[in-house]
Amino acid sequence: MDNTLRRIDLNLLITLQALLEEQNVTRAAARLHLAQPTVSVQLARLRAVFDDPLLLPAGRGMRTTTRAEALRAPLADALQALARAVAPTRPFDPGQARNTWRVMASDYGESTVLLPALPGLRQAAPGTRLAVVELAPQRMVERAERGEIDLAFHIAADAPPVLHHRPLFTERYVLAGRRDHPRLKRRPTLKQFCALEHVIVSPQGGGFHGSTDDALAEAGAQRTVALSVPHFLFLRSTLARTDMVAMVPERLVLNDPALRVVEAPVEVPGYQMVMLWHERVHRDPAHRWLREQIAAAVA
Known part of the structure; x- marks a missing residue:
């Protein structure tokens, strides 16, 4: 200097x-x-x-x-x-904004959080853009610190404590299969449930064990997991076209005309979905507006 x-x-x-x-x-x-x-x-x-x-x-x-x-x-x-x-930060004007927001989400987060919020965002801030990047929990903090993402959507149990978080909703699991599945006309018994062929979502790929299997083990039962997939989109297509069934988050299949949803004979603990962001954008008016819009859309 x-x-x-x-x-x-x-x-x-x-x-x-x-x-x-x-x-x-x-x-x-x-x-x-x-x-x-x-x-x-x-x-x-x-x-x-x-x-x-x-x-x-x-x-x-x-x-x-x-x-x-x-x-x-x-x-x-x-x-x-x-x-x-x-000078003091000016109030955020969404109608004049030209922000590009980058959010980290799984396909589940895309369907249950971003999709409901998207119409309101486009109407209120038509000049903005939204980029969705694949959920990578192990890189979430690093990318938020570097400003590569503005928000992330993840389950509360695995949320990094160094990030700010806001609860969005609590999710529960239901049993789903194709609309005319012959064994889902009513709630199956535990024995019938275990006899069905199940699909499981394994985000890391290749896993055949989940929270449903833990709940079954406590009841002294075991199901047949015939297919493991990394994404919910493929799971929904599989359910609609085969006789396979799956324990899925309720919001993912709610009002899907291709699927039938019934209560499972085993209680599987649900989870809380949260929105996450870094301290560097915590007080930014544009970022605060974005968070409020998303929270209101999924309330």
């Missing part, structure tokens, strides 16, 4: 601008709401910093030196830029 900048403070630069514009110590002091001797002392300090008289006596006022004239325009620009930088 330039040595001159190290030796000067902001108040001196503000005084210098007033002196350059007024070319009179008394008027500059009145403008700054300072005593005239105080401004005279500051002018002396400015002369020492710049090694130049800056202003010279001339009749009833003062005349600027060549060095002072050279300072006039860049000083005004610099102080205006600084004023804009430290």
Whole structure:
């Protein structure tokens, strides 16, 4: 950093601008709401910093030196830029916004959180864009810290404690199969449930054991898991086209005309879905607006 900048403070630069514009110590002091001797002392300090008289006596006022004239325009620009930088944050205007928001979500989060929120976001902020990136819990904090994502949607039990979080809803599991599935006309017994062929979603891929199997084990029972898939979209297509069934989050299959939903004969603990974000955007008006819009859409 330039040595001159190290030796000067902001108040001196503000005084210098007033002196350059007024070319009179008394008027500059009145403008700054300072005593005239105080401004005279500051002018002396400015002369020492710049090694130049800056202003010279001339009749009833003062005349600027060549060095002072050279300072006039860049000083005004610099102080205006600084004023804009430290000004209070303006209220967010969604109708004029051009933000690009990046959110991290699984296909479940896309369907249950983003899809309900999307119409309202497009209507209120038509100039904005939304990018959805694949859920990667192990990279969530890192990407939020680096500003690569604005929000993430995940289950509360696995939410990183260093991120802010807001509960969105509590989810429960139901048993689902195709609309005309012959064994889902009513709630199956535990024995009938275990005899069905089940599909399971394994986000990491290849898993055949889940929370339903833990609940069954406590009841001394075991089901048949015939298919493991990484995404809910494929699971829904599989249920609609085969006789396989699945324990699925209720919001994912609610009002799906291709599927039949019944209560399972075993109680499987549900989970809480939360919205997550980093401290760096916690107070940003645009980000706060986005969070409120999403929370209201899924309330």
